Amino acid sequence: MENNSLQKSITLEKRPSKPSPMSAALTFAWRALLRIRYVPEQLFDVTVFPIIFLLMFTYLFGGAISGSTGEYLNFVLPGILVMTVAMITMYTGLDLNKDIEKGVFDRFRSLPIWQPAVLVGALLVDVVRYSLASTIMVTLGYILGFRAEAGFTGVLLAVLVILFFAFSLSWVWTMLGIVVRSEKALMAISMMLLFPLTFLSSVFVDPSTMPKWLQHFVDINPITFVVDAARGLIHGYDVTSELLIITYISIGLITVFGTLTMYFFRNKN
Template identity: 45%
Template sequence: MTTLAVDRPLVPTRRVGPLTGLRHTLTLAWRSLVQIKHNPMELLDLSIQPVMFVLLFTYVFGGAISGSPGEYLTFALPGIIVQNAFFATMTTGFGLNTDLTKGVFDRLRSLPIARWAPLAGRILADTVKQAWSVTLLVGVGMILGFRLENGLPGLVGAFALLLAFSLAASWISVLVGVLVNEPEKVQIFGFTVIFPLTFTSNAFVPTGTMPGWLQAWVAVNPVTVLADALRGLLIGGPVAGPVLRSLIWGAVIAAIFAPLALRAFKRRV
């Protein structure tokens, strides 16, 4: 009698070490960035729209609000950067939902990679895109006359604060991207929530010009807090208070939405 040896199928393991998981994350982040050359519109959305906001707000509203486009640019550019950062976080949920609905995550699950690497790679890639968008806005603003009063240290601090806050806020986008069944619904959520949030802040106009009942909300609006922090870091003014409040807002957002997003993500994948 002969005993036949049957090979057992190999089951990919998701229990990998932190360093290996980090390598998987970097690989998948690079995958998301490389896709831009096949879909350049993704980068154009992060380039053309912010520049249009800068040009339109500066030269259409600048004279009426601040007396001159140059003065208004100094006030409004940090607010425009914050608004763009909030909208850019929606690309995380949009891309995540696209990968989920098109079966990309199903294919990734069959690979011997860390289970959290696809999500972390997506978030990391979108953070790099955020950095590109902020660099573009600051560069265009300087061409138009914006000046960094606090020099390079202020610019680096503004970059770090904005990216940290965006990373925390991206968990809202992750949660929406996991819960909805179409990528377009992520965009609808973004326009429905972010537009009112940014326009009921001091991102574009001083708080004192608004009705008294609205000023109470504007004072605690996270967009206002972050815009004030960027103004302090880039052009001078209070820094410690606005930066601390921005970090608190970011920590609160992450503490609420990160567990909800991870729980929903685990259920779906």
């Protein structure tokens, strides 16, 4: 009799319902936001770095490349905007790698939830980070004299395209964050890939000024397509072909690396 009473006292007659995929993803997104709240230095990459990049490249190289810092600012700001956002896409993978090293990752996998929520929640917060970096960059640009010929609508469309591409690129580093053994190794790999992609593109100069052998790489570089699309949307010229290519590339990245990420996520030892 006593055993039955004890069992009833510690057993719920009605178990709580399983959280929905959206609820689980938002919970992990909130966790990522709380980490930023308690470690605000994590926002240096989306606050300080964009300012440094824009000021440095505009005033160091603007006069030499375009003869006018104002003219160069209108050309280079969309490119630096893409470069800055692309550079910070690696941080989802870095944070995930830290969770794996600390053992938190195994605890998450044991929870009775929609498993991709662990990753999707973190990626959603990264979109917030990208948006913050974009806002700071555009605001500073307008203070310095940047003007978008297509107005606010063009800037907004350009930012949306950049966010879509950045979200798809984040899956690459998320997969590597699971596979690579250490945070330092992941940082080295991401830098090894991102630096050539961002600097060997149309971010800083017109590719037509480059040697022919280099133009071939620049012309097929995904970053070049994103920069050209952002620049075209901001300054009001047709970039339909670039937008189609970006869509194909982004969907391809999400499909391939999203699938690989979930495979390694479920089979991580």
